[in-house]
Amino acid sequence: MTRHDLPAVPTARASQDPHHDVVSPVTGKVIERVRLMTVDEIANAISHRARSAAALPRREVLAFLQRLKTNLAARREVLVETTMLETGFIASDSREIVDGAIEFLEDFELFVHEHVALSRTVRHSYGHGPQREMRIVHRPFRTVAAMVPQNASFTLAITIIASALYAGCRVVLRPSLQCAASAVVLADLVEQSGPPASSVLIVNSLAAEFAKASYVADDVDLIHYIGSNQYALSVFTDAFAAKKSCLLDGQGNGVLYVDRTFPVADAVRLITAGATRFNGETCTSVNGVLVEPEAYPAIRDGLVEAFRALAVGDPADTGTQVGPLFSQAQAQRLTHDLRAETTSRVLCGGDAFGAYFTPAVVDGVSRGSVLAREGLFGPALWIQPVPEGELFEWLRANQFPLSDTILSTDSELIRAFAMNSRAARITVNQDPSVESMFEPWGGYPPSGLNPVSFWIEKYRQAFQLDGRLRDILSASGEA
Numbered sequence: 001m002t003r004h005d006l007p008a009v010p011t012a013r014a015s016q017d018p019h020h021d022v023v024s025p026v027t028g029k030v031i032e033r034v035r036l037m038t039v040d041e042i043a044n045a046i047s048h049r050a051r052s053a054a055a056l057p058r059r060e061v062l063a064f065l066q067r068l069k070t071n072l073a074a075r076r077e078v079l080v081e082t083t084m085l086e087t088g089f090i091a092s093d094s095r096e097i098v099d100g101a102i103e104f105l106e107d108f109e110l111f112v113h114e115h116v117a118l119s120r121t122v123r124h125s126y127g128h129g130p131q132r133e134m135r136i137v138h139r140p141f142r143t144v145a146a147m148v149p150q151n152a153s154f155t156l157a158i159t160i161i162a163s164a165l166y167a168g169c170r171v172v173l174r175p176s177l178q179c180a181a182s183a184v185v186l187a188d189l190v191e192q193s194g195p196p197a198s199s200v201l202i203v204n205s206l207a208a209e210f211a212k213a214s215y216v217a218d219d220v221d222l223i224h225y226i227g228s229n230q231y232a233l234s235v236f237t238d239a240f241a242a243k244k245s246c247l248l249d250g251q252g253n254g255v256l257y258v259d260r261t262f263p264v265a266d267a268v269r270l271i272t273a274g275a276t277r278f279n280g281e282t283c284t285s286v287n288g289v290l291v292e293p294e295a296y297p298a299i300r301d302g303l304v305e306a307f308r309a310l311a312v313g314d315p316a317d318t319g320t321q322v323g324p325l326f327s328q329a330q331a332q333r334l335t336h337d338l339r340a341e342t343t344s345r346v347l348c349g350g351d352a353f354g355a356y357f358t359p360a361v362v363d364g365v366s367r368g369s370v371l372a373r374e375g376l377f378g379p380a381l382w383i384q385p386v387p388e389g390e391l392f393e394w395l396r397a398n399q400f401p402l403s404d405t406i407l408s409t410d411s412e413l414i415r416a417f418a419m420n421s422r423a424a425r426i427t428v429n430q431d432p433s434v435e436s437m438f439e440p441w442g443g444y445p446p447s448g449l450n451p452v453s454f455w456i457e458k459y460r461q462a463f464q465l466d467g468r469l470r471d472i473l474s475a476s477g478e479a
Helices: 039-051 058-074 076-087 091-114 153-167 177-193 207-216 229-241 264-280 293-309 328-338 370-374 388-396 411-420 469-476
Strands: 019-023 030-035 120-123 133-140 143-147 170-174 200-202 220-226 245-249 254-258 286-291 345-348 360-363 380-385 403-407 425-428 460-467
Touching: 019 177, 030 076, 030 177, 039 143, 039 170, 039 200, 039 207, 058 076, 058 091, 058 153, 058 177, 076 091, 076 177, 091 153, 091 264, 133 469, 143 153, 143 207, 153 170, 153 177, 153 200, 170 207, 177 200, 207 220, 207 229, 220 229, 229 245, 254 264, 254 388, 264 286, 264 293, 264 380, 264 403, 286 293, 286 370, 293 345, 293 360, 293 380, 328 370, 370 380, 388 411, 403 411, 411 425, 460 469
Parallel strands: 143 170, 143 220, 170 200, 220 245, 254 286, 254 403, 286 380, 360 380, 403 425
Antiparallel strands: 019 030, 120 133, 133 460, 345 360
8 A cells, every 4th residue: 555755756857867876875886877768769669569450368467477477586696685675674674575576476377367357237217128228347558657756666556567467558667767777677677577568667767758759649649647745636637638648646644542551561572663663765665653541651651662772774784673764865864854843752763874864763753743644754653642533533533544453352342443534544453564466455545546545456447347248148048
């Protein structure tokens, strides 16, 4: 449930240099230099592939995905190291990203065979003979143009390529420029794996240039934007004006509630992992912790102790638990945001040195504060004692409720929490930052076209077939 906090569609470019240098937050050095495509180049590339378009047989798609899996596995170590250098994620998290993608492709055929969509037929009249019927059926979009963010660029690229191709669509993908190094490797591996009928195009460009090209490309039917909330609605508006369908996935603000029935040590362990895994830079990271007042002192003190003990440093070192953020600017912004409210108090951490940031715990946050409403992006969290009677008011104050978590052994409270939360994903007594590439996705509030659903379903357009369907389908042997 992808959702993210750093700009994805800048409106202007500082210079006219047609290249982009990927600077590692780990070393501060350039690890890749890529040429940026222009609007015209992207549009022409899409048009060229559209002219050579042919149907995508699923057996060929599945065979390609297995070849891609094999090629990814052969380049695993390069991809792990590249991921670590461009993101700052620690070694174990970087391995999880690459190994998760390999496993996803390995098991993708098993997954799709378990989730075959069922056709549904409705009669025109239930008082007369079924002479005429209506059926919901699906057709693929011709081409999906997708933009993915830096905190999950590789994972989302693999998920989108596999899901869109299996749905019958072609894919034009714009990875995050911060992750252009791994994108270069992926583009080479895709080409080596032989995608059917020129069906995959990976583009390095400014996000704004990619969006403009997608708006004017006739063959692009669907634009899938995954990135900062700051630009999501403008993408939606521009796509609407261009007569394109649009899916939005913005950032989330993960809130967790823990009551006195849940063991303190387990709660501290789960919360610490959920707030700092992948450096606290995922859409399901724990941003805020609401605690039943009786349990608050023990939970607060336990978290402060745990956060102070976290080792910050070179992500390649085996003892490192938190690596650098994506940039020095991000670390400085997080430091500022944690201290922006006059009533809040930093209990530990919250200092930036370069792109590195010491994990922080903050208390004294008000329900109407920016932190409570919009969340944060990094290895930090706010914590607040909240009586059960006020819990749901705090949940409703969340502007981006994509993932809420409850730690409790009270089954009635868990049920009430799930019914009153507006989040698209509810996690019970587990670390919410642990995600699966197979899991349903969606639920970003402004995107009504993107409910929680499987990825393949997102890339197929539902429509109604109306007429004497039974006679027609019986004659063709499809009834």
